[in-house]
Amino acid sequence: MCAVFGLIDYGHILTARAKEKILKVLSKECEIRGTDATGFAYNHNDCINIYKRPLPAHKMKLHLPDNANVIMGHTRMTTQGNQKHNYNNHPFWGDLGDSSFALAHNGIIRNDAKLRAERALPMTTIETDSYIAVQLIESAGKLDFDSLKSTAEDLVGSFVLTLLDNKDNMYFVVGDNPLTIYDFPQYGFYLYASTKSILGDTLKIIGLSKAEKTEVGASMGDLIKISPTGEIERSEFQCFEDFGYMRGAYWSDWYYGNMDLDELKEYADIMGIDPLYIETLYNNGYPLECIEELLEYPDELLMEAELMMEGCY
Numbered sequence: 001m002c003a004v005f006g007l008i009d010y011g012h013i014l015t016a017r018a019k020e021k022i023l024k025v026l027s028k029e030c031e032i033r034g035t036d037a038t039g040f041a042y043n044h045n046d047c048i049n050i051y052k053r054p055l056p057a058h059k060m061k062l063h064l065p066d067n068a069n070v071i072m073g074h075t076r077m078t079t080q081g082n083q084k085h086n087y088n089n090h091p092f093w094g095d096l097g098d099s100s101f102a103l104a105h106n107g108i109i110r111n112d113a114k115l116r117a118e119r120a121l122p123m124t125t126i127e128t129d130s131y132i133a134v135q136l137i138e139s140a141g142k143l144d145f146d147s148l149k150s151t152a153e154d155l156v157g158s159f160v161l162t163l164l165d166n167k168d169n170m171y172f173v174v175g176d177n178p179l180t181i182y183d184f185p186q187y188g189f190y191l192y193a194s195t196k197s198i199l200g201d202t203l204k205i206i207g208l209s210k211a212e213k214t215e216v217g218a219s220m221g222d223l224i225k226i227s228p229t230g231e232i233e234r235s236e237f238q239c240f241e242d243f244g245y246m247r248g249a250y251w252s253d254w255y256y257g258n259m260d261l262d263e264l265k266e267y268a269d270i271m272g273i274d275p276l277y278i279e280t281l282y283n284n285g286y287p288l289e290c291i292e293e294l295l296e297y298p299d300e301l302l303m304e305a306e307l308m309m310e311g312c313y
Contacts, residue, residue, distance in 0.1 A: 001077050002077050002105070002107075003074065003194040003198065004104050004162045004179070004193070005075075005191075006072040006162065008070050011187060026199075027075060028057050030194070037052060037075070037086075037090070038060045040073045042070060043067075046167065069228065087125060087126050092131055096142060099166050100166045101165045101166065103130070104161070105159055105162075106177050107157055108129060108159075109155055110156050111156040115154060115155075119135075119139060133159075149237040151173070160175055160178070169225060169226070169227055169228065170226045173237070180193060181215065183216055186212050191203075222236060223236060267295065278305075
């Protein structure tokens with residue numbers, strides 16, 4: 001569980017110091033979703049700058065240049081790739097030859113190794129599953145709705161992706177993970193974060209809880225682009241197999257707890273989890289309904305099953 005967050009100052013009213021103060025509060029509120037690392041990306045003279053460290057947000061010191069108007073951020077709870085190696089932390093830098101971008105991800109990508117092999121993408125020292133999204137966009141050679149749609153439909157797992165290009169266009173790719181975006185037209189800026197509660201707590205602290213704001217709709221399958229001047233463009237992508245099964249054939253069985261062992265193993269396989277883990281839990285006395293619940297928390301499921309396999313129970 002990580003958090004994405006950021007600020008888009010399309011009105012150019014805020015000073016650099018004001019933006020730093022807002023982001024300091026916002027990033028600290030995001031610590032509830034991760035303290036292993038914190039990172040920021042912004043443009044300075046049409047060049048992407050990324051500042052990230054294996055530190056919780058409250059220990060980060062952010063100093064923005066006056067012309068940094070769009071800042072994206074990430075707080076990390078490590079699931080793959082040691083945060084002590086800073087290259088594993090978000091945001092990641094992407095190279096498109098004549099342009100560049102930064103990407104941050106909240107969620108878990110389960111088919112990164114498979115995609116890298118299938119597409120003959122280069123191996124990298126970066127161990128984080130999220131980096132496959134950077135590589136897919138780089139291989140498309142462009143950052144636009146078409147490349148984002150293709151990337152999103154290739155990924156299996158849970159995600160919200162945020163991307164900033166070197167012209168201050170901000171993109172959101174909304175999977176099944178949460179995202180809230182608020183527009184403050186009176187002040188000419190957007191704030192976004194993974195959850196409404198994070199934004200709500202932030203607004204109370206910075207004294208804007210009663211300010212006029214409009215929520216920008218961000219639902220599963222949405223592609224959103226916010227330009228440097230605040231205009232919004234939209235497109236869509238078709239949700240990947242996880243969603244198809246969750247929202248389609250298996251949804252009623254999942255919700256009402258009626259899946260049998262074979263169905264649980266099949267669903268786990270779709271999620272990129274070895275069905276052997278499901279069988280291990282079942283053979284060690286886990287009721288089917290408990291395994292269903294654990295499938296909503298894959299890391300816990302894997303840990304439980306691996307402990308059983310190692311004879312720790």
